[in-house]
Amino acid sequence: GAVVSQHPSRVICKSGTSVKIECRSLDFQATTMFWYRQFPKQSLMLMATSNEGSKATYEQGVEKDKFLINHASLTLSTLTVTSAHPEDSSFYICSATFSDRAPTYEQYFGPGTRLTVT
């Protein structure tokens, strides 16, 4: 159980275009979803925390107008990279936790999305 999917797994887009990444919890209702960015051979950098039906909470230094997060349901969160530029190229990975995992609230990670902006 506790499977998280991400789509697409890879995407290549042109500079200036927008890209949407979906994160779904397949067999549970996610209390909270998280979006991370991971650079090659580096750690996970938390971008934002999102709860269903409310605005995402962005980490310091993350532009909320550039990285739009929508958490429309308990099983789906989307990250839209708007007006993408080459420096946005990265590995974006989502995770989810749910109330049944209290008090641990361990996070279940999706497989990630490799974004390349040309």
Add this chain to the structure above:
Amino acid sequence: GQQVMQIPQYQHVQEGEDFTTYCNSSTTLSNIQWYKQRPGGHPVFLIQLVKSGEVKKQKRLTFQFGEAKKNSSLHITATQTTDVGTYFCAGRVFNDYKLSFGAGTTVTVRA
């Protein structure tokens, strides 16, 4: 803000040997979690430590949480090729769902 430091960044181990990776937080943690990310994969939850001085074992893996709840370690004995990957510690402060991840220790094993 909260920072979690992890060392070493890389660990090259001879198969059968032991090694330890260390994690230190700039602030007191409510709990600490450990994750493993295999090459090309995504992080997978291993364990959580909550109590001061807590020690937990999973087969050849031993996890410790410091008395001050600001540091943690993962010790692997008799390393096997299946241990290859990056091990991340992630700390959580009180009343927050967020995790702050360490930089990770990437382990390679020489057969």
